Structure formats: structure tokens, C-alpha cells
Amino acid sequence: MTRTKVTTALAGLVSAALVVAGCSSGGGEAPELAGSWDEIVAAATDEGSVTIYSNHAPANLEALKSAFEAEYPGISLNYVRGTDSDLIPRVEVENQTGNGVADVHMTTDAGWIHRSLDSGGYSVEVVAPAIDDPAYRAEDGVLDDTFFVTSATSIGLAWNTANVPDGFGSPEELLDPRFDGKVGVVNPAGFPAVVHIYRRMDVDYGEGFVGRLAEVNPRIYGSAPAITQALASGEIWAAPGASMDVLAERDKGAPVDFALPANPIGIPFYSHVLSAAPNPNAGQVLADFMLTPAGQAALSENYIAALPGIEGTGVDGSEVVAQDIELADPETLEATAVEEYVAVWERRFLG
The missing domain is CATH 3.40.190.10 (Periplasmic binding protein-like II)
Known part of the structure; x- marks a missing residue:
């Protein structure tokens, strides 16, 4: 059993400020297990x-x-x-x-x-x-x-079924001009994990995806749950980075659905x-x-x-x-790298 390759995304509770103080156990050796x-x-x-x-x-x-x-x-x-x-x-x-x-x-x-x-x-x-x-x-x-x-858990493609009855087969479909102003995204400021998601979108959804996403004038929200609620209400029609919470809302009867793209984050x-x-x-x-x-x-x-x-x-x-x-990759979650990315993102999405 080996340490896995570190390449894909973290999408939630990541605390970049935590520091390990003291590397070894202060309580002596770990207790022994029983035999078989x-x-x-x-x-x-x-x-x-x-x-x-x-x-x-x-x-x-x-x-x-x-x-x-x-x-x-x-x-x-x-x-x-x-x-x-x-x-x-x-x-x-x-x-x-x-x-x-x-x-x-x-x-x-x-x-x-x-x-x-x-x-x-x-x-x-x-x-x-x-x-x-x-x-x-x-x-x-x-x-x-x-x-x-x-x-x-994974982020994925989500949509309001009343407005997008056929759903989405790929992230590229959300960039259609007919969704101008009807796509929801999360502001990454203060959320290193969301920064990493956007980085991975440009790899897993296609080169330059985030820049093209900004061109459909998406509505900006403070969290993934806010995106889910906006989808359920019809305030937005689609989201490229929704959480699996959408599935729970769908099961409660909300007019929403969710799918994983070919390369899930x-x-x-x-x-x-x-x-x-x-x-x-x-x-x-x-x-x-x-x-x-x-x-x-x-x-x-x-x-x-x-x-x-x-x-x-x-x-x-x-x-x-x-x-x-x-x-x-923990290096992409370092404070300086996150701040630099957020600055670029805000120029693109907030003007």
C-alpha cells in the first residue's frame, strides 16, 4: 500500500492555517493490539x-x-x-x-x-x-x-429541471449564451478549497473554462448551499460546480438534478x-x-x-x-497562492 498521487480537488472544509506543532506522540508508544x-x-x-x-x-x-x-x-x-x-x-x-x-x-x-x-x-x-x-x-x-x-463528495453539473429539462452532458454546455445571467458560481474569496476547484476546472473541464465561464455573466454566491437554493427556486438555471446537496433537494421534490462530468472534481x-x-x-x-x-x-x-x-x-x-x-496538492492551498488566484478571479468576475 503506497501513498497516492496528489493531483485532484478538495471541495469543502480545508483549513490552510493549521500548523502541526510537534511531530511525535507525547504519550509514548502506541498501545499494542490483541493478536488475531x-x-x-x-x-x-x-x-x-x-x-x-x-x-x-x-x-x-x-x-x-x-x-x-x-x-x-x-x-x-x-x-x-x-x-x-x-x-x-x-x-x-x-x-x-x-x-x-x-x-x-x-x-x-x-x-x-x-x-x-x-x-x-x-x-x-x-x-x-x-x-x-x-x-x-x-x-x-x-x-x-x-x-x-x-x-x-464531489462537485458537478446541476440544473433547474423546469428551465433545463434535458439537463447537461458536459460542462461546455453551460457556456451557451442562452444561460447568460442564469448560471451560479461561488466566490472563492476566503475559501482555499474553492480556489482549488476553479484551478481544476481549467484542467478537468477544459483549458480556459473559468475565463469563458465569466463571459456568461454568472450570478455570484457565498456558498454551495446558496447555489443549491438558488437552483431550486429558479433564480438560476445552472451551476458548473454545485455540491451533491442538490441530490438531497431533488429527493425532497425540488425541481433540480445533478450529474458528474467525465472528470469529476x-x-x-x-x-x-x-x-x-x-x-x-x-x-x-x-x-x-x-x-x-x-x-x-x-x-x-x-x-x-x-x-x-x-x-x-x-x-x-x-x-x-x-x-x-x-x-x-497542498501547495495550491498556500495562502499566497490562494490570494493571487482570488485577485485574478475577482477581476474576471466582478470587473
């Missing part, structure tokens, strides 16, 4: 609980809790949901002091993932048997035997078992469960699963799985 997998499960049951820190959607974490506890009734799953900027400092302090609370940590912060891989000390090797299932594609989803992809959720875990065996059991079909059905509903063919996950017409959504 059956012994690990038995030891996890003796531990009796497991805690995950995650920035995933609350509904998905609650579904994961229910499914895990049904599979392992002797182990209670506790989750602490927050942004990366909330949770990463906790992980660092627990690592430095050795006073662990979390056993597993899930994050979308590409910069922190790679800094922690370079420094070491935050994670232990994941031994979950589910990783060896060929359907999981560990060669594409596991970094240095520690971080493993568990879910993903997205954000993977990576998890790791922590070296400061107070319940190291239960942490491994949770890691394994998240990669089973039952775990993926709970964790990845309305998201992109890490296993193919999981009902309720992914996007109709697309076979993309979480392993196809690669981590962003």
Missing part, C-alpha cells in the same frame, strides 16, 4: 466503546452509529462532529499529551494529512481485513498503511486509527466496519462510496468511487 483479528474483536468488546472525530454529515454519522452498534452490540460508538479546524487541534493535543479521547479521526484536510504522514506519530497501521477486499482498491485508497479513504474523506487511541482494538474494528458494505451504506448515503454498487450512494449514471477522487 478474532482476538482484536474480543478485546474491542472488552473495551466497550469507540470514539470517532469527523467532519462528515451528522445524519451519516448517526447512521454509522446505528449500523455499527447493530453489528457489534457490545461496543458503543460515540462521534464528535465538527469542522477540520475544530477537530485537528484536538487530535494534536491528544497526541502530544497522550491523553487520547478519539480512537479514529476522519478528515478532508489534504495539507494536514500530508504533514502528518511526513512527520509520523499520529497514526497506527490499520489492520482491518476489509481493506484486503479487492473491491476496496487499497492500492488507490490507502496512504502509507495508515490513512484510508472512507467516503467522498471532488473531496475524499480519509480516516486513520490514532496512536493515542484509548480503545485501540475498538478503533481497528470501527475502521474495518466502515469499509464493509453495511458501513458504506450508512456512511456514504448521498455521498460517493468507497465500494462499488452500494445502494443509495454515488450519482446515477456514474461509476465513480471514492478512490477515484484524489487528494488536493
Whole structure:
């Protein structure tokens, strides 16, 4: 299992200001696991609980809790949901002091993932048997035997079905002059991840796409949820970088739809078992469960699963799985690079 190539996009909770202070664990060596997998499960049951820190959607974490506890009734799953900027400092302090609370940590912060891989000390090797299932594609989803992809989300093409009944087959179609003033985009100011999305549009949607997008005089919004609401109301007819939240609105009856283009731009959720875990065996059991079909059905509903063919996950017409959504290059998220890009973007879109 090797560290994956770092080329694609991050689309959400990325905190460029986080700095890893202290590279190694302050709590001594990570606790040893029980021997065989059956012994690990038995030891996890003796531990009796497991805690995950995650920035995933609350509904998905609650579904994961229910499914895990049904599979392992002797182990209670506790989750602490927050942004990366909330949770990463906790992980660092627990690592430095050795006073662990979390056993597993899930994050979308590409910069922190790679800094922690370079420094070491935050994670232990994941031994979950589910990783060896060929359907999981560990060669594409596991970094240095520690971080493993568990879910993903993606931006895509979205439209109001009343105004665009035939939908879109490619991003290029949104640039038609008939959509002048009817396309919605997010202002990237203050959002490094959105900057990266725009950078990738010029690669994955076609060279010069962002510049041509500015020529259709799009309406500018402050967030992806605002885009979703504008689509549902008919204020705009289309968006080239909408979030998968559009699918949830569609399922509620809103006149919207969503599709992934041939080269999707997205954000993977990576998890790791922590070296400061107070319940190291239960942490491994949770890691394994998240990669089973039952775990993926709970964790990845309305998201992109890490296993193919999981009902309720992914996007109709697309076979993309979480392993196809690669981590962003952290260098593109540095403050100076982001500021320079935003300045260029604002000249194009705001005049």
C-alpha cells in the first residue's frame, strides 16, 4: 500500500492555517493490539466503546452509529462532529499529551494529512481485513498503511429541471449564451478549497473554462448551499460546480438534478486509527466496519462510496468511487497562492 498521487480537488472544509506543532506522540508508544483479528474483536468488546472525530454529515454519522452498534452490540460508538479546524487541534493535543479521547479521526484536510504522514506519530497501521477486499482498491485508497479513504463528495453539473429539462452532458454546455445571467458560481474569496476547484476546472473541464465561464455573466454566491437554493427556486438555471446537496433537494421534490462530468472534481474523506487511541482494538474494528458494505451504506448515503454498487450512494449514471477522487496538492492551498488566484478571479468576475 503506497501513498497516492496528489493531483485532484478538495471541495469543502480545508483549513490552510493549521500548523502541526510537534511531530511525535507525547504519550509514548502506541498501545499494542490483541493478536488475531478474532482476538482484536474480543478485546474491542472488552473495551466497550469507540470514539470517532469527523467532519462528515451528522445524519451519516448517526447512521454509522446505528449500523455499527447493530453489528457489534457490545461496543458503543460515540462521534464528535465538527469542522477540520475544530477537530485537528484536538487530535494534536491528544497526541502530544497522550491523553487520547478519539480512537479514529476522519478528515478532508489534504495539507494536514500530508504533514502528518511526513512527520509520523499520529497514526497506527490499520489492520482491518476489509481493506484486503479487492473491491476496496487499497492500492488507490490507502496512504502509507495508515490513512484510508472512507467516503467522498464531489462537485458537478446541476440544473433547474423546469428551465433545463434535458439537463447537461458536459460542462461546455453551460457556456451557451442562452444561460447568460442564469448560471451560479461561488466566490472563492476566503475559501482555499474553492480556489482549488476553479484551478481544476481549467484542467478537468477544459483549458480556459473559468475565463469563458465569466463571459456568461454568472450570478455570484457565498456558498454551495446558496447555489443549491438558488437552483431550486429558479433564480438560476445552472451551476458548473454545485455540491451533491442538490441530490438531497431533488429527493425532497425540488425541481433540480445533478450529474458528474467525465472528470469529476471532488473531496475524499480519509480516516486513520490514532496512536493515542484509548480503545485501540475498538478503533481497528470501527475502521474495518466502515469499509464493509453495511458501513458504506450508512456512511456514504448521498455521498460517493468507497465500494462499488452500494445502494443509495454515488450519482446515477456514474461509476465513480471514492478512490477515484484524489487528494488536493497542498501547495495550491498556500495562502499566497490562494490570494493571487482570488485577485485574478475577482477581476474576471466582478470587473
